[in-house]
Amino acid sequence: MALLMVAPFLYMVATALLGEGDTLRRVHPENFAAALAAAPFGRFFLNSAIFSVAVALGQVLTSTTAAYAFARLRFPGRDRVFTLYLSALMLPVVLLLVPRFLLISALGWADTYQGLISTELVSVSGIFLLRQFFLAIPRDLEDAARLEGAGEWTVFRRVVLPQSGPALATLGVLALADQWKSFFWPLVATSSADMQVLEVGIARLHGAYDLNWPYQMAAATAAVVPMMVLYWVAHKYFMRGIQLRV
Template sequence: MTEPASTALDLSGAAESGPATTVAELPGRRWWRHRPRRWRRRPSGWHLVLIPASLLMVVPLLFMLGTSLSTREETRRFPPGVPGALHWSNFSQAWTESPFGRWLLNSAIVSVTCVVTNLVLCSLAGYAFARLRFPGSRLAFGAILATLMVPFQVLMIPTLLIIKYLGIVNSLPALIVPNLVTPFGIYLLRQFFLTLPVELEEAALIDGASRFRILRSVLLPLMGPPLSTVGVLTFLTVWNEFLWPLVVTSSSDVMTVQIGLATFQSAHFTDWPVLMAATLMSQIPVMLLFLAGQRYFVSSIANTGIK
């Protein structure tokens, strides 16, 4: 798999490698330094480009927010603005007219379970693939990487047959089991362990600590960033997953919020305010997590290409 070049990037701009500092370090070119500084003081002309472009990107989401707080009559008015009074009733209506709470709970159960199992299983496997040499390890790692190439549509039908055979079709376990561990997570953590110096573990090894003990006591404190990346990636993928839950669930009480939303849409096809309220609710957990952990989202997306 091709990997995007850089890993360190965050939205706050803190990780930006400023050309100014690089140039300033070069002897004989110090006079270049004044240019970026002057730019920073004057309002940049780029705002004229960036403000409309950013607005264009957020219009769909603002429109969703606006509609979710309007009455049906207000949505037919032009220009669409901030509604006169905020109609929170759309949210309660969406909540009561459908098992929305149940759907959100299902999504939460499935996502959180998968995050936890991924963190544990990917750490273990990533560590073993990075540090231990044993018969079959290369073959196993190669096989795991090979599965990354396969589109899900190929796996979908046999996976459904396997789930049927296991007798867990149309249940929460059916949504969880195929996502218990992701090859990308194993790969990411293996790469992380390879960057750590072996010396960290040697003292503990000589003192007779087991590999599991080392992983838990010596390495776990260092694994914050990669684990956050894997966690965020898993949460995002599982929460937003659509095709698999669509295939494997049929009754309302085991649906995830994405499938629920799609069903809700067919039932309330023109009731836009309520529909937008429901859509907004389905996105709140991911949005909150995104705002809280932007840098992990960014690094997980930049590292894996999963959206």
């Protein structure tokens, strides 16, 4: 059963390496070189990396502060505001796509990194995740700091942040993986080949080399490998993210 889950990946790598005819004798690494030369993959890689790292950092930043406010501070209308935040999760992404595209076009940001990144900088599910985490850690230390006259910002920076390294890493890793996979918004927000992310790039390659399967599998492998590596390295953060959501 587990083999069934992995088989498509093995088949992908096999096709990329061995070519289409299943002659298992010769390996063709040149398939990779040729496929990767067929499009500016270096550029796609760089774009994907810039996009997902910037968004992940931004989401960690905005989510930490917002989650802290929702988890720890009392202010009028807190629960109502939190419900409003959560209701954003119900909105289908596609509903916002056209207006967001018009918005970044009006700002002159169409087909730029600003345009690509700016709309994604807040993640409500990230806020929810970190709020769960903050609710779970004891507040004794914070209260002690408050008693000693520390302001909220100091408490946040000196007491809360140092304890929440693992949670921030979890959110960062999840956001990174999420954005690396992101396809729809980059497809809409960018138009030139110079700005395309990997996902959009290989989807376009698919259009250009429709029946050249080894090429396509080589490109697919190139897109999958970074995430496999991330998953290998940061396996426990993926699982922690799931635990926090349940």
